[in-house]
Amino acid sequence: MSTLAIATAKEVFDLLHDDLRAIEREFGGDTVSSVAAITEISEYLREGGGKRIRPSLLLLSAKAQGYTGGGMIRLGAVVEMVHTATLVHDDIIDAADTRRGRPSANTTWGNAKCVLAGDWLYMQAFRVALEERSFRILDLLIGLTQQMVEGELLQMEKLGRCISEDEYNALIYRKTACLFEVSMRLGSVLAATGVDVQSNGHLHSDSASTPITSMEERMGEYGRSLGMAFQIVDDVLDLTASEEVLGKPVASDLREGKATLAVIHALENGTDAERAAIQTVLTDQDFHRVTHAEILAILGRHRSVDYAMNIAFQYADAARNALSVLPESDYKRALLWVPDFVVARDK
Amino acid sequence: MSTLAIATAKEVFDLLHDDLRAIEREFGGDTVSSVAAITEISEYLREGGGKRIRPSLLLLSAKAQGYTGGGMIRLGAVVEMVHTATLVHDDIIDAADTRRGRPSANTTWGNAKCVLAGDWLYMQAFRVALEERSFRILDLLIGLTQQMVEGELLQMEKLGRCISEDEYNALIYRKTACLFEVSMRLGSVLAATGVDVQSNGHLHSDSASTPITSMEERMGEYGRSLGMAFQIVDDVLDLTASEEVLGKPVASDLREGKATLAVIHALENGTDAERAAIQTVLTDQDFHRVTHAEILAILGRHRSVDYAMNIAFQYADAARNALSVLPESDYKRALLWVPDFVVARDK
Known part of the structure; x- marks a missing residue:
């Protein structure tokens, strides 16, 4: 690639094609x-696609820091397994x-099998990660999954209620940004371990003795x-996009009693x-009265x-600025x- | 304690009282x-009691091998958290x-919160275990939870069907014996790490370099x-005990379409x-026709x-024989x- 700027999603995917x-x-x-239901449900979910954003971030982070080993493939699968389990x-x-335009797994296999399939996927993610023999990697992943679970519970507690911008930020961090953050950090951990690492002295100086490098930070x-920007835009699109473009019912957040950033702003300024x-819509969880x-x-x-x-946009700027190192x-x-792609998308 | 044999549960619990x-x-x-629902559900489940068999086994295993450190307290809590999550x-x-004579958590908090509370308990168990900084401990725990989840799924697939004795053994191993096994192994791992270990040379010879010792095996x-014996007796009591003694409805396994060992024997010899x-009862999952x-x-x-x-009884003997080392x-x-206590109990 010879141009300084990358212009299309295709160029990025070409760059990562083999690794993805x-x-x-x-x-x-x-x-x-060995249990059929697990293989079936996993295959169904895997084939359902998804954008593979999290493994792509992990790959870009590791490769931008000179890493060339197989750990990024294994951990790329791990972050996607964690995402799938959630x-x-x-x-x-x-x-x-429905999920991604198809019947959701629970409608096909039932809640009981899906509880267990989700459990199994979490465990399998940890098992594959455990093979890297890095406590730092496990700290990141276990801390992450716990944050995500807490985020989901916090959201349930706040359904139908007005929340503050701070509460919203805490929710979307746990729901989305936390896994984006960990995907990027894992790239740094791989690059810093010195195993399978391309010679690139100034990046890995004393990383072995310093568990968390400033590069990782x-x-x-x-x-x-990036994750905060991604979720804010997702929430805005849910409010403003047409069902045709979005491929799912619009305003589903309000229908579920969830106040997102634009709505919170209107609540605070209206x-x-x-x-x-x-508040009527949040309480009713429908648009009959309003x-x-x-x-x-x-x-x-x-x-x-x-x-x-x-x-x-400010989050997108902050993301870009963090790359100066x-x-x-x-x-x-x-x-x-x-970040440009994330804030400019229309679905 | 001066007598050679231990005669009562009270003597064992006295021995472990402070550690439990x-x-x-x-x-x-x-x-x-920080999420209220997690603290509430966890407290409810913890206060529900249970016999704390798994932490007791872990304590006895560690102490019988001369371990005196704090790891057995932390890992004792870990195995009980894993058990609670399942x-x-x-x-x-x-x-x-109901569960242990009280409303089950899902009837009080709903399925959604309980899915997440279970997830959180698994993660918290791993997080506490991770603090021991032992890959062997994590290997055991992650492998264990995956086996337990697979066992639960296997059982679902076999509901209402005749199963062979081999299939039954595979099921109860995953359902019960696997966690008993890991609780005992964790005691060995702690004793073998040499951290906080009482001097007891012949047990820890080269354990640091040999990850799985014959003592652990x-x-x-x-x-x-012990776990196999425990579950077989549990399943027999479900068939034969009175509701008064058992404190829960009898023959609940058959009512759920589960064939247990005595039933499998009758199927094979009847x-x-x-x-x-x-087969009628297994299919109907009630006692109306039979x-x-x-x-x-x-x-x-x-x-x-x-x-x-x-x-x-044979499993109980095998358990005792394994202690000769x-x-x-x-x-x-x-x-x-x-093992005597486990096979002689009436509820």
Whole structure:
């Protein structure tokens, strides 16, 4: 690749094509069990696709730091397995009918098998990670999954209620940004272990004796900021996109009683009547008494969507800034491109 | 304690009293979360009691090998947390109304929160175990939880069907004996690490360089055999005890379509008519067409309960025999007593 800037998603995927295929194979091999239901459910979920954002981040982080070993393939599969496990359990919790445009696993196999399949996927992720023989990797993964579970429980406790921007930030960090952060950090841990590492002295100086390097901190900052931007945009699209573009019902967050950033802004800046209208939707979890159009009008009056998008842009900037410590490479250029892509997408 | 043999449960509990209290405190402290639902559900489950068999085995194993450090308190809490996590998820799977004579957690908090609370307990168990900084401990725990989850799924696949004795053995190993085995092995791992270990040269010779010692293998054999005996007796009591003694409805296994050892023996040795009668109950999952008394009569004709109990006695013997490698101590004497207690109990 000769141009300085990366312009399209295709260029990034070309850059990672072989490694992402290797991760698919690893994921596929890791999730074959002697118990038929586990293999079936895992295969169904794996074939359901998804954007593979988390393994891509891990690959870009590791490669941008000069890592060339097989650990990034194994851990790429691990972060996708953790992500998949959370989706299986979340679908049970939300009693979801569909996931990524197909029947959700719980509607096909039932809640009981899906509880266990999710448990098994978590354990398998840890088992594969354990093979790297790095306590730092396990600390990151176990801490991560616990944060994600706590985030899901916090969200349940806040359904139907107005929440503050701080509460929203804590929720989306645990729900999304935390796994982005850990994916980026894992790339640094691999690069810093010195196993299978390409010679790249200035990055790995004393990393063996210093468990958490400043490089890892910056990579974590990138992942966290990117994840926050990603979820804010996701939540805005849920409010504003058409069902046609989104491929799923719009305003599903409000229908589930979830107040997201733009709505929180309108709650904090609206009139008493506007606040009451929003609270009615959160309480009713439908648009019978107050319509979706009325909510959009309230958000429009207070430029609440602009407010939310502006914060997403700030997070995207923060993510890019965190990359200043990386040496120039195609992988760094790809990482610089991702935040733009995340905030500019329309679905 | 001066007598050679240990005669009562009270003597064993006196021997472990202080350590079991310390484990309760550890468990209590480990399961306080910033998320209220987790703390509440954990406390509810912890206060529900249970016999604390698994931490007791871990303590006896470690102490019989001369270990005196704090690891046995932390890992004692870990095995009880893993056990508790499986109970929470099992209750969701079985749609259980009660557990240990109280409303099950899922009836109080709902399935959604209990899925997440179970997840969190698994993660917290791993997190506490991770603090020991031993890959061997993590290998044991992750392998264990995966086996238990697979066992639960296997059992679901076999509900309502006749199974072979081999299939039954595989099921009860995963359901019960595996965690007994790991609890015993963890005692050996602690004793072999040389951290906080009392001088006891002949036990820890080259254990640092040999990850799995023959002592650990024998302790594992004890735990596995004891666990098999425990579950076979549990399953026999479910068939034969009165509801008054058992404190829960009898023949609940048959009502759930589960064939246990005595029933499998009758299936393999009965007439066509008897086989058909048993299969009817497994299919119907009730006693409307064939009564509980009829099933007991079939088992009586083939001495199927004696057959099952005889196998339990053999496992109890095997457990005791595995202890021959241990030096004499009160802890060894307690371990020698436990299999007798397990096979002689009436509830």
